[in-house]
Amino acid sequence: MQPYRNSDPHPPIMQGTPPILVPPRLDWDRAPWNRWAFQNMRQIVPTVEVWRGTGPASELPRAETNLDALAVTDSLGRPSTLAGLLDETYTDGFLVLKDGTVAYERYFNGMTPRSLHLSQSMAKSVTAAVCGILVGRGLIDPAKPVTAYLPELAETGWAGATVQHVLDMTTGVKFSEAYTDRYSDIGQVDVASGWKPAPPDSDPSFPWPAHVWELILRLKETTRPHGAAFEYRSIETDVLAFVMERVTGRRLAELVSGELWQKLGAEESACFTVDSAGYALADGGFNATLRDYARFGQMILDNGAGIVPADWIEATRNGVHGTQFSESLPEGSYRNQFWIQDPRSRALMCRGVFGQLIHVDWNNRMVTVKLSSFPDFSNTPYAVATLKAIAAIATELGSAAE
Incomplete structure (x- = not known):
């Protein structure tokens, strides 16, 4: 089947009893299946709850502006509207907070305010925010070697990091992030994490890892000295999560619940996907609602809001610029598992494949969340057009407030 936008006819994926169109286990994250799957992960793989607690949800005041007709450009640079761009870029949910107030909120593709949506690599930033809390308590020292916390890694590529x-993500560990190669290291993460079965046509002698920790222990090679260069490798976040679990004696889902989700006043419990050893996938397995992702972004905008140390947020905004870290961020940088848009705004971004984004803009006191289900892992024109649209929204809301 072909990919479909919100304005196109929708194939009846998982509709009917029993459903006729069921996402294949090997390709549930590929188009068009991901349009259903990203909102229904609990029906696909094992998950663990990230409990929201018993307290009230934190208030999100509303002062909404209809931005549907706002003039923006599409992915080809042609005149469009915000509504048109959201359709073009396979949007499932889109929310803008201005000064902590909901200015614009839209749902598509069957998504509702209660739907949990897969974060993909935005989970890295959620994990790192909790790490910042543990650093603030003195439980983790970022300057210490990883092996001070995980001595088992002395025989891996992380020795000395x-x-x-x-x-x-500046270790020298050799790790391939080639998403379309099922045998690559990230392809093996798919199997180790429980996201995918081993491909049925794979070499029967290939040693597929049973869980994520087993895969980490196998990564013994380096390609450069530690600290020499940035290279995006998802497995780094999983190593970080194991450090966090080791120093606290608590599993990641429990840490995120107690240290972050309950304190944010989340509206809904979130969840992580888990592997066969019960490990919650820190690098991409987090699922939450649109509004709760916005609450997370607002906490970052509020310099930690007394939850994450303010000096951790400030340090995160100070990355090393000068090298193109991403095609869509020509002046970007990476620090503490967040992306930095450019050295002037120092806006922070949580990003995930297939179009997940939390954009935190201090200059305009604005948080923007976009949840998507692109047909492809990445699409630079979509990403660039989205950032330009966020700038247009900031201008529009700024002038509307004057």
Whole structure:
């Protein structure tokens, strides 16, 4: 089947009893299946709850502006509207907070305010925010070697790397992030994490890892000295999460619940996907609602809001610029598992494949969340057009407030 936008006819994926169109276990994250799957992960793989607690949800005041007709450009640079761009870029949910108030909120593709949506790599930033809390308590020292916390890694490529190297993805560990190669390291993460079965046509002698920790222990090679360069590798976040679990004696889902989700006043419990050893996938397995992702972004905008140390947020906004870290961020940088848009705004971004984004803009006191289900892992024109649209929204809301 072909990918479909919100304005196109929708194939009846998982509709009917029993459903006729069921996402294949090997390709549930590929188009068009991901349009259903990203909102229904609990029906696909095992998950563990990230409990919201018993307290009230934190208030999200509303002062909404209809931005549907706002003039923006599409992914080809042609005149469009915000509504048109959201359709073009396979949006499932879109929310803008201005000064902590909901200015614009839209749902598509069957998504509702209660739907949990897969975060993909935005989970890295959620995990790192909790790490910042543990650093603030003195439980983790980013300057210490990873092996001070996980001595088992002395025989791996992480020997000699610091926790800060892991946070910034500047270790020299050899790891392939080739998403379309099922045998690549990230392809093996799919199997180790329980997201995918081993491909049925794979070499029967290939040693597929049973869980994520087993895969980490196998990564013994380096390609450069630690600290020499940034290279995006999802497994770094999983190493970080194991450090966090080791120093606290608590599993990741419990840590995120107690240290972050309950304190944010989340509206809904979130969840993580888990592997066969019960490990919650820190690098991409987090699922939450649109509004709760916005609450997370607002906490970052409020310099930690007394939850995450303010000096951790400030340090996160100070990355090393000068090298193109991403095609869609020509002036971007990476620090503490967050992206930095450019050295002037120092806006922070949580990003995930297939179009997940939390954009935190201090200059305009604005948080923007976009949850999507792109047909492809990444699409630079979509990402660039989205950032330009966020700038247009900031201008529009700024002038509306004057």
